[in-house]
Amino acid sequence: MGFFSRVGKLWKRNQTEKTAQEAPVPEQKRAGGEEKPPSTAATEASAAEDWQNKLLQSLQQAEPRLSVWLDRILQGVDTAGEELWSRLYFLLDSLQVPREEAQDFVEGFRKWLRDMDYDQVEEFRSELQYRLALALDLEDEEDERSRLFEKLSHGLSKTKEQLSRRVDQLLSRSDGFGEQFWEELEEILITADVGFKTTTTLVDSLQKRVREQNTTTAEGFKELFQEELAQMFPASPKRIKPIPPEIVLMLGVNGVGKTTTIAKLAHRARMQGYKPLIAAGDTFRAAAIEQLEIWAQRVGTGFYAKSSGADPAAVAYEALDKARQEDYDLVFIDTAGRLHTKTNLMEELKKIKRVLAKNHPGSPHRSILVVDATTGQNAISQTKLFRENVGLDEIVLTKLDGTAKGGVVLGISLELGLPITYIGLGEKMEDLRPFDGQSFARALLD
Ligand SMILES: Nc1nc2c(ncn2[C@@H]2O[C@H](COP(=O)(O)OP(=O)(O)O)[C@@H](O)[C@H]2O)c(=O)[nH]1
């Protein structure tokens, strides 16, 4: 589903038929956004008609793709303001988005711009496209996929330097695939934080495939390598839709990006048409509660907290209650991450799980561990610790941007067999994206 559920269909129809000419004509032409009073002067009205007709024509002739449409909408607009709102409304109207939903979308975006203090289109264009892609259910569209791939490729640049560039060098100076080659490959993988066990498994199966397929060229090897990497990632399991509210328990050590990841996931969910509630289960520090509340306001989701020092299990229980009473369909529960008092933390997390399961059988539906890629092999030991003590369903790997230790993705997947569902490629909302093993392998080795 999407923020604008009906639009996705219209879009996909346009996509398959490739008949932009069929783009619907807006029911009523609107001169401006909410705040603009209806113009009285006839000349003003006809000027408005004029730009709308031109824009509509331009949209109809454009390739039916989000980035292209956004280009047309933003042509000649450099800053946020009435002109931009009018055009956005016009686009949504042309896509037959019901007025109320369009208003909700535009108002939400304006609030975000105010919060973030953004004014120039160049500062927020990307976020606008991200929001539209989610709201229109178009994240799978080729444009968005290639935008993500670029981001991924860019984010992985240091890991690539550590891994693929060295593999390339090794290939260019090696003469065939002898003992020496495999030893050096092993060393490269281990230095890139792939981990000992994963490296051994990977090199073994590569060796076997090179022999079987009689690979002799560097290109041939790289192809095999990429294939082998891509198939190492466990698929994200298909999940049965839970009885609402769906409860997501967010786990992870302090500083890994847990709170900001909750904000990013809640933002995604909201843009996709869900109504999320964020619960402040990290009651250890007052600052953690405040930080989360600011995020909830920014993202425009519900928020539940008790005072600092409160029992986190009680927070979880009461948040569940609130979600039921107020029809939230998704609850993200933040938790503490102080690792130096390990046993207490694990007991605290287990208790949250027990209380949830007792009061909402089947919940928490997802226990997500957030791990920081820059910690390399530490990420693996943290994952093991949480899995053994609390149980895990998914991993979100943050801070892949700017680290050379991105090889840890492979270790987590192969050694622990846990699906990585999202990766963090930066601090912006749009920098958290679904993980896809194929793209990852391609971005890493291309
Ligand atoms: N570069 C980068 N920074 C991130 C990413 N995810 C989180 N951060 C930053 O990491 C810091 C700690 O995040 P926070 O959510 O407070 O961590 P928590 O202690 O686990 O709740 C913040 O400055 C975030 O902006 C990411 O994917 N990339």
Ligand SMILES: [Mg+2]
């Ligand atoms: Mg936090």
